[in-house]
Amino acid sequence: MSESSNFTIRVYGIIINQKKEILISDEFQLGTKMTKLPGGGLEFGEGTVDCLKREFGEECNGQEIKNIRHFYTTDFYQKALFYENTQLISIYYLADLKEPLQFKVSEKPFDFEKMENGNQSFRWEKIKNLNIDEFTFPIDKFVVRKLKN
Numbered sequence: 001m002s003e004s005s006n007f008t009i010r011v012y013g014i015i016i017n018q019k020k021e022i023l024i025s026d027e028f029q030l031g032t033k034m035t036k037l038p039g040g041g042l043e044f045g046e047g048t049v050d051c052l053k054r055e056f057g058e059e060c061n062g063q064e065i066k067n068i069r070h071f072y073t074t075d076f077y078q079k080a081l082f083y084e085n086t087q088l089i090s091i092y093y094l095a096d097l098k099e100p101l102q103f104k105v106s107e108k109p110f111d112f113e114k115m116e117n118g119n120q121s122f123r124w125e126k127i128k129n130l131n132i133d134e135f136t137f138p139i140d141k142f143v144v145r146k147l148k149n
Contacts, residue, residue, distance in 0.1 A: 006086040011051040012039030013095045021124035026110045028119045034136040064098040090139045
């Protein structure tokens with residue numbers, strides 16, 4: 001059977017601080033408000049850990065991460081929400097932020113002036129207080145549920 005297969009691979013960081021809080025990203029992308037874990041798309045020719053490091057550098061004002069260890073990779077079929085006929089594979093790593101912190105952390109969700117594509121803000125939320133339904137994507141909901149258990 002010869003069929004064209006489309007996959008998109010996303011790589012995310014789970015950053016937990018000493019107060020048992022997780023770093024959350026609130027973004028406006030593709031005309032949509034999104035609450036998710038920080039990270040993004042794997043580029044061709046890039047390893048998954050290198051992707052995560054690049055994404056944190058791009059999204060978090062040059063922020064470096066360390067102590068990167070695998071947490072979870074999608075092990076069920078997940079259709080990509082924004083791409084037709086595409087399967088999503090998501091890889092999650094636990095990681096720590098290298099001091100000093102290079103980006104602003106807010107107290108409230110979507111802490112930016114306008115809902116314009118590309119705008120993003122970050123906040124800490126206690127793991128025990130996480131509302132799974134607050135997360136936009138099904139795979140993030142699954143991983144947050146796994147974290148809480």
